[in-house]
Amino acid sequence: MSKDAEILDEFTSKEYEHGWTVDLEADEAPKGLNEDIIRFISAKKEEPEWLLEWRLKAFRQWQKMEEPKWAAVKYPKVNFQDIIYYSAPKKQKKLNSLDEVDPELRETFKKLGISLEEQKRLTGVAVDAVIDSVSVATTFKETLAELGIIFCSFSEAVQDHPNLVKKYLGSVVPQGDNFYAALNSAVFSDGSFCYIPKGVHCPMELSTYFRINAANTGQFERTLIVAEEGSYVSYLEGCTAPQRDENQLHAAVVEIYVHADAEVKYSTVQNWYPGDKDGKGGIYNFVTKRGICAGDHAKLSWTQVETGSAVTWKYPSCILKGDYSVGEFYSVAVTNNHQQADTGTKMIHLGKGSKSRIVSKGISAGFSQNSYRGLVQVHKRAEDVRNFSQCDSLLLGDKCGAHTFPYIEVDNSSAQVEHEATTSKIGEDQIFYCNQRGIDTEAAVALIVNGYAKEVLNKLPMEFAVEAQKLLALTLEGSVG
Amino acid sequence: MANSVLERLLQKPEGNGFDAVREKATSLIKEKGLPGKKNEEYKYTNLSRLLEKNFTDFEGNKEANLELLKSKIPTLSTIQLVYVNGNLSEELSSYTLPKGIELEALAANADSVDENADEFALLNASNLKNGTSITFTKGFLVETPIVILHITDSSKNQAASHPRLAIKAEENAQATIVELFLGNGDATSFTNAVTEIQCKGHSLLTYIKVGNENDNQLHVGNTKVDVAGNAVFNAITANFGGQMVRNNLRIALHESYSEAHLFGLYMSDEKEHIDNHTVVDHQMPNCDSNELYKGIMNGSSTGVFNGKIYVQQDAQKTNAFQSNKNILLSDNAAINTKPQLEIWADDVKCSHGCTTGKLDKEQLFYLKSRGIDEQSAKTLLITAFANEILEQIKSKEVRAYVQNLLHNKIGG
Numbered sequence: 063m064s065k066d067a068e069i070l071d072e073f074t075s076k077e078y079e080h081g082w083t084v085d086l087e088a089d090e091a092p093k094g095l096n097e098d099i100i101r102f103i104s105a106k107k108e109e110p111e112w113l114l115e116w117r118l119k120a121f122r123q124w125q126k127m128e129e130p131k132w133a134a135v136k137y138p139k140v141n142f143q144d145i146i147y148y149s150a151p152k153k154q155k156k157l158n159s160l161d162e163v164d165p166e167l168r169e170t171f172k173k174l175g176i177s178l179e180e181q182k183r184l185t186g187v188a189v190d191a192v193i194d195s196v197s198v199a200t201t202f203k204e205t206l207a208e209l210g211i212i213f214c215s216f217s218e219a220v221q222d223h224p225n226l227v228k229k230y231l232g233s234v235v236p237q238g239d240n241f242y243a244a245l246n247s248a249v250f251s252d253g254s255f256c257y258i259p260k261g262v263h264c265p266m267e268l269s270t271y272f273r274i275n276a277a278n279t280g281q282f283e284r285t286l287i288v289a290e291e292g293s294y295v296s297y298l299e300g301c302t303a304p305q306r307d308e309n310q311l312h313a314a315v316v317e318i319y320v321h322a323d324a325e326v327k328y329s330t331v332q333n334w335y336p337g338d339k340d341g342k343g344g345i346y347n348f349v350t351k352r353g354i355c356a357g358d359h360a361k362l363s364w365t366q367v368e369t370g371s372a373v374t375w376k377y378p379s380c381i382l383k384g385d386y387s388v389g390e391f392y393s394v395a396v397t398n399n400h401q402q403a404d405t406g407t408k409m410i411h412l413g414k415g416s417k418s419r420i421v422s423k424g425i426s427a428g429f430s431q432n433s434y435r436g437l438v439q440v441h442k443r444a445e446d447v448r449n450f451s452q453c454d455s456l457l458l459g460d461k462c463g464a465h466t467f468p469y470i471e472v473d474n475s476s477a478q479v480e481h482e483a484t485t486s487k488i489g490e491d492q493i494f495y496c497n498q499r500g501i502d503t504e505a506a507v508a509l510i511v512n513g514y515a516k517e518v519l520n521k522l523p524m525e526f527a528v529e530a531q532k533l534l535a536l537t538l539e540g541s542v543g
Numbered sequence: 544m545a546n547s548v549l550e551r552l553l554q555k556p557e558g559n560g561f562d563a564v565r566e567k568a569t570s571l572i573k574e575k576g577l578p579g580k581k582n583e584e585y586k587y588t589n590l591s592r593l594l595e596k597n598f599t600d601f602e603g604n605k606e607a608n609l610e611l612l613k614s615k616i617p618t619l620s621t622i623q624l625v626y627v628n629g630n631l632s633e634e635l636s637s638y639t640l641p642k643g644i645e646l647e648a649l650a651a652n653a654d655s656v657d658e659n660a661d662e663f664a665l666l667n668a669s670n671l672k673n674g675t676s677i678t679f680t681k682g683f684l685v686e687t688p689i690v691i692l693h694i695t696d697s698s699k700n701q702a703a704s705h706p707r708l709a710i711k712a713e714e715n716a717q718a719t720i721v722e723l724f725l726g727n728g729d730a731t732s733f734t735n736a737v738t739e740i741q742c743k744g745h746s747l748l749t750y751i752k753v754g755n756e757n758d759n760q761l762h763v764g765n766t767k768v769d770v771a772g773n774a775v776f777n778a779i780t781a782n783f784g785g786q787m788v789r790n791n792l793r794i795a796l797h798e799s800y801s802e803a804h805l806f807g808l809y810m811s812d813e814k815e816h817i818d819n820h821t822v823v824d825h826q827m828p829n830c831d832s833n834e835l836y837k838g839i840m841n842g843s844s845t846g847v848f849n850g851k852i853y854v855q856q857d858a859q860k861t862n863a864f865q866s867n868k869n870i871l872l873s874d875n876a877a878i879n880t881k882p883q884l885e886i887w888a889d890d891v892k893c894s895h896g897c898t899t900g901k902l903d904k905e906q907l908f909y910l911k912s913r914g915i916d917e918q919s920a921k922t923l924l925i926t927a928f929a930n931e932i933l934e935q936i937k938s939k940e941v942r943a944y945v946q947n948l949l950h951n952k953i954g955g
Contacts, residue, residue: 132583442874457889460856466884468897475871475901484894485886 091148097121100248103148107217107252110224113231120237120247127241133404134433134465137346137373140311147249147282206264211295212257213268216284219255226257230288234317234354234381242313242375243350246282250315253284258293258324267523269298283314289324291357296327296523312371313348322357322384327365329522331530334370341400341429344372351378355387355413363390364407365521367530372401377435379408382416382444389418392518394530397430397462406436406467411447411477420451423515426462433465440477447474453483456514561671563653568668571658578662587847587879588789588818590663593761594733612694615727617944624675625692629704631675643683643716649674649709661791664765667705667737674707679716679748688719688751688938693736695760698728708738712746712774719749721941724764726756726785738766742774744798749777751936755948756785758813765791772798772827779935780807781945782817783952793822796830796858807836808932810952811844811876818847823865825858825888834865837932839925843875852893854886861888865895870902870928872921922953 091102100121104114129140206213212223219227237247258264289295312334320326328351337344347370353362364378380389391407409418418438426432434453455464466483488510496506512519522530577594578585585591612627616635624646625635640646656668679685693706710720724734734756742748756762762785770776782788794803809817823832838846852863869878882895902924910920929949936942 455884455886457886457891460859460889462889463885463887465886466882466895468882470880470897470899471877472869472871472879472899473877475874475876477871477899479897479899481882481897482894483882483884483896484892485884486892487889 091146093146094143095121095145095147095249099147103249103251106148107220109217109220112228113220116231116237117248117250120244121249123238124241124244124248127238127244129241133375133435134431134467135373135375135402135404137402140346142245145311148251205266209262209265210259211262211264212255214255216250216253216255216286219286223255223257226288227255227286230286230317230319232317234319234352235315235350240350242348243315246284246313246315246350250282250284253286253314255285256287256295256297258289258295260290261292262290263293264295267296267298281310281312281314283312285314285316287316287318287326287328287353289318289320289326289360291321292323293321294325297329298523299328299330310344311346311348314350316349316351316353316378318353318362320353320355320357320360320362320387323359324357325361325363326353327363327523328353328378330364330366330368331522332366332368332370332374335372336370336399336401337372339399339428341372344401345370347371347374347376349374349376351376352381352408353379353389354381355384355389355416357387358384358413359386360384361388361390363388363392363521365392365518366394366405367519367522368393368395368403368405371403374401374403374405376405377407379410380418381410381412382418383412384416385413386415386417387413388416390521391418391420391422392521393422394425394515394518395423395432396425397427397432399428399430401428401430403431404433404435406434408437409439409449411438411440411444411449414443414445415447416444417448419449420453421517422451422453423518424453424455424464425458425511425515426455426464427458429461431463431465433467434483435467435469437469437471438479438481439469440472440474440479442473444474445476447477447479449477449479451481453481454514455483455485456511457485457487561651564651564656564671565669567653567656568665568671571656572662572665572669575662575665577666584661584820584849585789587845588787588816590761590763590787590789593787612696612727615694615725616692617723619690619940619944621688621690621721621938621940623690623692625694626704626706627694628696628702629693629706630673641685641687643680643685643718644689645678645680647676647678649676649707661765663735663763663789664737664767664791667707667735667765670705670735671707672705674709676709676711677720678711679713679718679746681713682715683718684716685718688721688749688941690721690723690941692723692725693734694725694727695732695734695756696727697730697732697759699730701730702728702732704732704734706734706736708736709740710738710748710750711741712743712748714743715745716743717747719751719938719941721751721753721938724752724754724756724762726760728757729759731759731761731786732757733761734763736762736764738764740766740768740776742768742770742776742801744771744773746771746774747777748774749779749937751779751941752781752790753945753948754782754785754788754790756788758784758786758815760785762788763791764789766793768792768794768803770794770796770798770801770803773800774798775802775804777804777935778806779932780805780809780819781932781948782809782811782819783948784811784815785817786814787816787818789818789820791820791822793824794832795824795826796832797824797826799827799829801827801830803830803832804935805832805834805836806932806935807834808838808929808949809836809846809848810839810841810929810949811846812841812952813844814842815844816847817844818849820847820849820851822851822853823863825852825854825861825863827857828859828861830858831862832864835932836867837928838867838869838878839872839929840869840876840878841872843873845876846878846880848878848880849883850881850895851883851885852895854884854888854891854893856887858888859890861891861893863891863893867895867897868928869897869899870925871899872901872925925953926950 334345424432440447577591811817840846
């Protein structure tokens with residue numbers, strides 16, 4: 063047992079590796095939130111009148127709403143008037159090549175190990191890098207443009223493709239959907255927009271890296287993905303953030319609209335600053351992610367690896383409206399120290415023969431709390447629905463918690479819904495088996511945890527799988543392997 | 544919101560020496576109010592609305608038609624105590640008690656009123672006028688099951704009853720107790736029962752709760768169980784109807800090496816609504832719990848299941864298993880289920896599973912291909928599904944009685 067304690071100690075004392083700040087001359091809005099701030103953001107971004115109205119409508123709804131309290135997470139109350147709702151790097155100009163990118167910014171990417179050049183050249187990933195809410199570099203745009211694919215920052219999309227944005231913005235997550243979605247709708251700074259035309263198979267993985275940079279800057283990203291009939295896209299999102307003592311709020315919204323026969327695969331690796339070992343600091347991650355399979359035979363797949371943030375509150379959901387549509391959710395959530403994660407999914411079955419699959423793997427260590435909260439809902443007219451959910455939790459240490467809250471609501475007798483969950487610690491006999499074959503305990507535990515998460519990690523695209531495995535290894539290093 | 548209904552429910556009977564309990568519970572429930580839809584625990588079962596809508600008179604039925612009721616009483620040779628609208632009926636009861644059983648009037652004091660208790664348990668306490676306490680004395684094995692029968696009779700007018708029962712199994716005692724809830728009459732009635740059970744060290748207690756009420760009856764049952772070291776507690780809950788039924792079964796394993804086994808069957812049709820909430824609270828190391836609940840929903844009825852397993856930080860080496868299986872027989876039937884695990888200890892083995900579907904087409908086909916008609920084949924499959932629970936009832940006589948209720952339900 064003392065060995066375990068040592069290992070745990072080592073793990074808990076490990077500092078966040080990506081902790082530093084880059085001084086970018088930020089162009090900030092004054093602290094606080096009121097209609098003037100929203101007008102300021104909208105004016106700053108030269109937005110059309112309808113979008114300003116849309117934001118104001120969201121703001122008015124938000125004012126009437128209360129912060130949700132049902133999640134199994136505890137954190138000090140957020141003062142929404144103490145947040146800067148807009149900040150942008152000052153020197154904004156259109157960039158065509160990487161040479162034009164701010165050298166300081168590129169330094170940041172180098173520290174993170176994301177070399178734009180290398181990514182561009184070797185991996186074929188188009189990277190839309192977002193720092194402090196404004197896109198500064200967009201690559202591979204031309205290649206994509208040839209296929210008719212639009213992949214750009216949200217603000218560019220507002221300028222260049224207003225009709226598309228107007229049509230789909232809020233179609234999946236309406237302004238008044240929930241407290242944080244309403245807040246996001248009112249003040250969102252920027253984000254990504256992606257449109258895949260009919261029948262186009264996007265030849266490369268699309269990727270965005272989010273970073274939270276200037277102090278006291280709330281991040282309110284908005285992502286909108288539209289896949290037209292018969293198209294395919296795999297979209298990646300990954301995050302790391304510099305170390306800060308003050309809690310930072312992140313309330314993003316991701317909307318995905320999938321038309322008939324189209325398929326969207328959305329993958330996330332999240333590694334924001336989780337706070338130090340006493341639970342001080344860290345990011346509050348309150349995200350609304352939802353997609354709709356609007357047409358028949360549409361497919362939407364969410365894959366997430368959650369290792370960061372002090373508090374995570376995130377339920378990527380699928381509305382399976384089309385007949386024979388498919389929704390998938392694969393998740394690995396790792397919490398350590400005083401991290402809290404309340405995450406899961408919603409599968410709303412409206413279409414006939416719609417299918418969904420949920421695989422959630424939680425790993426908790428230290429003093430952390432890790433919850434799965436999910437809803438599987440089968441509506442009355444949804445015939446022959448099939449759902450399978452599996453939620454496993456692994457506990458490392460006797461001070462952490464793992465909780466499962468699955469809601470299953472079935473209104474149609476032809477539905478076949480299954481749910482299973484297990485909670486346990488790593489089997490002593492499994493470790494013994496490895497020890498016996500000359501594998502030390504640390505390596506054995508790493509092996510077992512990797513095997514445990516494999517089902518989900520396998521769902522990640524190649525480029526991400528490597529990073530995710532690194533992250534998992536890093537988070538678990540010292541604690542278990 | 545439901546204040547007026549509360550006022551009526553809170554009418555105080557005179558005397559009986561339970562004034563302090565009633566007073567405390569009344570002030571608590573007034574403060575809390577009855578749970579509405581916003582209450583997570585009662586999210587799917589909004590009793591307050593039904594109580595509000597359907598009750599004009601909570602006075603209860605003062606005079607019951609005993610002759611008529613007699614015919615309703617199952618002919619079980621086991622020991623029977625019969626309560627009509629919450630009052631012990633000396634005429635209907637038969638009580639020649641074997642050795643090892645002590646029967647007393649309930650003693651209660653205000654300290655026993657828990658402010659965190661379920662709202663309906665508080666409502667029961669605020670209406671406390673009598674109660675029964677059954678003790679199985681140390682070291683005795685009582686082979687005959689004790690049957691407690693509650694009849695809510697609303698044949699003359701609306702009736703509400705708040706029966707209260709305390710069961711104690713002393714060290715090394717072994718016994719089986721059956722609580723049977725039946726209804727009679729066409730007017731709306733409301734049964735709000737509380738049963739408190741204590742299992743002392745090394746005891747073995749089987750508690751069977753059977754509900755077979757009318758479509759105009761509302762039922763809330765709160766069963767709270769404390770299980771001490773090395774004791775084994777078995778619960779079998781079977782419900783065959785009622786307009787709205789809610790069972791809260793809360794079991795605390797508060798000493799090491801204790802065990803709890805929970806089995807449940809709920810079968811509803813027409814517009815019935817049956818809700819089972821269970822909590823198994825593992826407080827100490829080396830305890831086991833095992834839970835299996837099965838539901839069959841027909842007509843436009845609704846089933847609700849919520850099973851919580853808590854494993855506290857001290858409860859290492861816990862084994863806790865839970866399973867919930869549901870069959871929907873008609874297109875308008877619905878099930879809302881929420882198997883929930885909350886675990887704060889690491890050296891544990893916990894799992895839960897939950898399935899919902901209709902009768903297996905291939906099994907039906909198999910039977911039909913052997914010349915069994917569709918209706919019989921269905922009956923066969925449903926009976927087999929339900930019997931996994933009912934077979935847990937060891938007493939042949941009681942099991943036969945409950946299986947008969949099942950057959951009537953399938954047939955009807």
